[in-house]
Amino acid sequence: MDQIMKKVVEASYLTADSAAQYRVILRFFYRQHERMRDFIAPEEVLEYLRSIPEFHDYQEEQLHQQLAQLVKWNNLVARQDMTNAKTIEEYKKKRFRYQCTPYTVEIERMLIQLEKLGDQFQGSLERSQFDRLLQALVKLETELKTPLVKPAEDYMHIWEDIFHFFQTIRTNTADYIAYINSEKTTQRMQTEAFLVYKNQFTAYLRDFIVSLQKTSLQIQERLRELDFEAMAPFFEKLVEHRQSIPRLEDAALSTKDWLQEFQEYWGSLRQWFLGSGTAQSELEMLQLQTNEMIRRMARYVQRIGERQQHFRSRKKDYLHLSKWFVECRTFEEAHRLSSVVFGAMTVRHLQLEEATTDNLHVETWEETPEMREIKPRTNRYREKTKPGAFRSNREQKQKQRLAYLKEREQEKQLIEKYMKDGEIRIADVGMVEPFVRKVLLGWIGKSMAAKNHEVKTDYGMVVKVSINKDKMIILESEDGKLTMPDAVFQFVGGGS
Numbered sequence: 300m301d302q303i304m305k306k307v308v309e310a311s312y313l314t315a316d317s318a319a320q321y322r323v324i325l326r327f328f329y330r331q332h333e334r335m336r337d338f339i340a341p342e343e344v345l346e347y348l349r350s351i352p353e354f355h356d357y358q359e360e361q362l363h364q365q366l367a368q369l370v371k372w373n374n375l376v377a378r379q380d381m382t383n384a385k386t387i388e389e390y391k392k393k394r395f396r397y398q399c400t401p402y403t404v405e406i407e408r409m410l411i412q413l414e415k416l417g418d419q420f421q422g423s424l425e426r427s428q429f430d431r432l433l434q435a436l437v438k439l440e441t442e443l444k445t446p447l448v449k450p451a452e453d454y455m456h457i458w459e460d461i462f463h464f465f466q467t468i469r470t471n472t473a474d475y476i477a478y479i480n481s482e483k484t485t486q487r488m489q490t491e492a493f494l495v496y497k498n499q500f501t502a503y504l505r506d507f508i509v510s511l512q513k514t515s516l517q518i519q520e521r522l523r524e525l526d527f528e529a530m531a532p533f534f535e536k537l538v539e540h541r542q543s544i545p546r547l548e549d550a551a552l553s554t555k556d557w558l559q560e561f562q563e564y565w566g567s568l569r570q571w572f573l574g575s576g577t578a579q580s581e582l583e584m585l586q587l588q589t590n591e592m593i594r595r596m597a598r599y600v601q602r603i604g605e606r607q608q609h610f611r612s613r614k615k616d617y618l619h620l621s622k623w624f625v626e627c628r629t630f631e632e633a634h635r636l637s638s639v640v641f642g643a644m645t646v647r648h649l650q651l652e653e654a655t656t657d658n659l660h661v662e663t664w665e666e667t668p669e670m671r672e673i674k675p676r677t678n679r680y681r682e683k684t685k686p687g688a689f690r691s692n693r694e695q696k697q698k699q700r701l702a703y704l705k706e707r708e709q710e711k712q713l714i715e716k717y718m719k720d721g722e723i724r725i726a727d728v729g730m731v732e733p734f735v736r737k738v739l740l741g742w743i744g745k746s747m748a749a750k751n752h753e754v755k756t757d758y759g760m761v762v763k764v765s766i767n768k769d770k771m772i773i774l775e776s777e778d779g780k781l782t783m784p785d786a787v788f789q790f791v792g793g794g795s
């Protein structure tokens with residue numbers, strides 16, 4: 300917490316009065332660091348600065364002052380240069396070479412990434428990253444099936460590959476979705492120029508969804524199997540690799556801290572794909588957002604098409620129709636043409652629900668006419684009714700009630716067939732009838748909404764449902780197999 304709360308003096312050069320000069324100097328040091336040149340002489344820095352038109356009159360004394368200031372801000376480390384001293388005066392005069400600090404390297408690296416990013420999100424929906432992550436998880440699963448006797452460095456490479464692909468998936472998908480949802484992109488989608496890219500965008504998102512659906516289920520299945528207990532030996536190998544790296548700092552992390560760090564990383568990976576009991580997984584959110592993007596693009600394209608159709612001129616169409624009317628020899632022929640082109644001028648639409656056909660090739664005159672009674676359009680009109688006698692359907696209701704109770708009793712006996720010691724275990728029931736499966740799944744659904752996970756069934760029994768999400772079983776039935784978490788139904792009241 301102390302590290303988080305302290306002031307970052309290394310970033311002071313970004314907001315100083317001479318920030319332009321400081322940034323150019325440190326960017327030069329960063330580029331030399333990337334070329335594996337660590338200690339740079341001030342003369343070389345001065346030569347570089349004067350090669351830039353904006354710094355052609357830059358003075359050496361000013362450079363030494365600014366280098367000293369950067370040393371105070373912990374951006375540079377100064378080391379006295381005792382070589383190449385030709386005179387005693389040069390030896391007495393302290394000459395330094397400078398090296399940029401790790402903080403400065405990371406700050407400049409971040410600034411370069413921000414400069415490339417611009418003012419818009421980038422990102423992409425890469426299908427291959429999910430395939431690579433799946434391959435890395437398969438490799439990890441294969442290693443865990445055998446004793447971990449390889450060097451710890453090999454297992455660290457597998458760990459780094461997994462989280463490299465995972466980090467790429469997280470950042471690229473989040474940035475691309477933010478790019479699609481940005482205000483600029485939304486405005487461009489509402490223009491007619493978007494129609495050129497419509498098919499490209501839709502195909503890109505559709506291919507991503509198809510690939511994601513093929514791969515995500517396999518990734519989820521392996522992450523369910525690779526829980527913290529199964530990963531414990533692998534975590535020990537990772538800690539062993541960390542301990543093999545010599546460190547001079549006194550405040551090095553302990554074995555417990557390293558183990559907790561690896562567990563937290565693994566937990567975040569599992570939660571991203573599997574979710575938790577209280578939150579939806581990020582994978583499901585990604586699928587929903589991608590589908591919503593496709594629907595939104597379809598709406599934009601539809602609106603653009605409607606707008607184009609609305610402003611389209613039909614002048615040529617009407618001129619062509621007018622020629623047809625001019626060529627008519629009689630009014631009767633003109634009326635027939637008008638009925639075909641414009642339809643009937645005044646018509647009453649009647650809806651017939653009976654004795655109609657769906658055949659498009661049947662003429663109206665071939666159908667049998669139907670008589671319809673037209674009622675007066677007035678609020679005072681009331682249909683004449685005749686008083687009728689009340690009939691009692693008591694016997695019929697009693698028969699239906701007995702039949703319903705008999706059916707319920709049969710269903711109850713069928714459920715009780717799978718009970719052992721007042722409970723039903725899904726893992727032990729074996730083959731079940733489709734009706735029993737439907738009832739058990741209904742109990743599970745109702746229990747999820749109850750605080751104590753207890754359900755009162757239609758048979759008068761109170762059932763408490765316990766679900767083990769870490770154990771997956773297969774519930775077989777006549778019409779197929781269902782993969783689901785193991786569940787136990789305890790009958791705590793009512794019934795037998």
